């Protein structure tokens with residue numbers, strides 16, 4: 001997202017997380033993750049066209065494209081425990097989007113552990 005903001009200065013990119021401490025860290029001098037060059041990249045565009053917030057509903061209402069990139073950990077109980085993905089975070093994100101914007105046109109999903117077929121089904125369900 002920081003790279004999109006850097007390469008597309010006319011586009012406003014807002015990163016939303018429900019985890020306030022993590023958003024606070026993204027807004028601080030001590031970023032929550034390390035990648036070579038990330039510090040300079042984020043600090044160069046943060047507050048210009050890159051923003052971090054927990055205010056999901058406002059950002060959903062204002063956005064043209066919504067990238068969903070929530071964690072989908074392996075299920076620890078129930079059907080598929082030990083190998084299937086727990087998609088409760090994805091479901092919550094989808095429900096929040098659906099509550100605010102029933103007419104979202106473009107909703108890319110970034111989910112590593114969910115199989116492609118499932119991603120496709122989720123995407124179509126969300127878009128319609």
Ligand SMILES: NC(=O)c1ccc[n+]([C@@H]2O[C@H](COP(=O)([O-])OP(=O)(O)OC[C@H]3O[C@@H](n4cnc5c(N)ncnc54)[C@H](O)[C@@H]3O)[C@@H](O)[C@H]2O)c1
Nearest residue numbers: 016017018019022069070071072089092093110111112113
């Ligand atoms: N990190 C990578 O290099 C990488 C690469 C490819 C794909 N992915 C996939 O991208 C997704 C995210 O990866 P990550 O490394 O950023 O995971 P992460 O666990 O570091 O971050 C996910 C964040 O989503 C937040 N979240 C959960 N539910 C939410 C909701 N309903 N609304 C708003 N925020 C919510 C969590 O609080 C958490 O901070 C995963 O599905 C992962 O498999 C990650």
